Amino acid sequence: MGFHDVLFQSLEERGWAVGDxxxxxxxxxxxxxxxxxxxQQGFFRPASVGRQAGLKHDPDIRGxxxxxxxxxxxxxxxxxxxxWADGLRQDLNRHFFLSLRGQEFHxxxxxxxRGYARHLDQHGGTSARKVSLVLYLNEDWEAGxxxxxCLYGPAAEEEAAASAGxxxxxxxxxxxxxxxxxxxxxxxxxxxRIPHEVLPARRVRWSLTGWFRDDAG
Numbered sequence: 001m002g003f004h005d006v007l008f009q010s011l012e013e014r015g016w017a018v019g020d021x022x023x024x025x026x027x028x029x030x031x032x033x034x035x036x037x038x039x040q041q042g043f044f045r046p047a048s049v050g051r052q053a054g055l056k057h058d059p060d061i062r063g064x065x066x067x068x069x070x071x072x073x074x075x076x077x078x079x080x081x082x083x084w085a086d087g088l089r090q091d092l093n094r095h096f097f098l099s100l101r102g103q104e105f106h107x108x109x110x111x112x113x114r115g116y117a118r119h120l121d122q123h124g125g126t127s128a129r130k131v132s133l134v135l136y137l138n139e140d141w142e143a144g145x146x147x148x149x150c151l152y153g154p155a156a157e158e159e160a161a162a163s164a165g166x167x168x169x170x171x172x173x174x175x176x177x178x179x180x181x182x183x184x185x186x187x188x189x190x191x192x193r194i195p196h197e198v199l200p201a202r203r204v205r206w207s208l209t210g211w212f213r214d215d216a217g
Contacts, residue, residue, distance in 0.1 A: 004088070007188060008095050011131075015154045016189035018179055023084065023135055028184045030077035032137040035067070035107040035206055043067045044109060049119075063114025063200075066106040069208075081105070081208065085133070089212050092131060098214070100130060105210030107137075110147065115200040118152070121211060122192035129191040129211040136181040137206040143180060147201025150175035154193040181205055 010017035038044065044065040048057045069078040082105065089100050110116075121132045134149060141147075153176050179187050181201075189196065191211055198205075 004091055004095075008092070011188060011190070012096070014176075015193050016151050016177070016187065018177070018185065018187050020182070020185050022186045023081070023184065025184055027077065027080055027084065028135065028137065031081055031107075031135070031208055032139070032183065032206065034077040035109070035137060035208070038067050038107065039065075039109060044107070047108070059114060062116045064108040064110045064116065064198075066108050066209075069105045069107070069210075081135075085210070085212075088133075092212065098130065100212040100214055102128075102213040102215055103210060104213065105133075105208060108207045108209050110198065110201060110205040112202055112204060113200050115147075116198035118150075118195055118197040120192060120195055127192065128213040128215045130214055131212040132187075132189050132191045132194075133210055133212070134187045135208040136185045137183055137208060138181050138203075139183050141180060141182045141203075145201055145203050146199055147181050147203070147205040148178040148199045149181065149187055150197050150199060151177050151179070151187075151189060152195040154190070181207060 004022075007017045007019055007022065044067045046057050046059070047062050047064045047066045048055045049062050050056055069082060071079040071082045073079060082103070085103055085105065089103055092098055093100050122129050138145075138147075175197075178199075179185065
């Protein structure tokens, strides 16, 4: 059974999947170096929560800075990853009979002590985001460093609608799984069904995060 088969089986059964070395390790290393370069060059911006008129910056809710990826510059790690992700998107379409047509990804950098409160990736008033991906870029990460991604059980429809705007952490049930953000680890989950949060870390925490969408993005 190949990597994608294992990934898809878990996604189908639980709504989420986690695997290591699914993205080629050489690409993960290149992405880590690229993210550090973009940070040093000043391309990251503080992330916001909400959508359109309700967009706001609140580091107590969401504490990362982000830099969006594009494929307009060829022969870069970002372009290589977007091409890899496009292949995964097509495999998801074939396996689950989906109509994923677009994708969007950004680098994320959390300062020590910052996290992201429990939420759904599906914004209220839109249903475009279908599958979320997180690729971790942290070298030599240990359990004591914190920064875990907590995934919770699939939300009921009513909870999903309410959770789209949720900004509180620590309430509700215990997480089904805590994922340590080690380099090369990939987490995939359903954007509109799996509430999740990022716990504060004791070190700077790097990741590449994004979504497959059923529109053009």
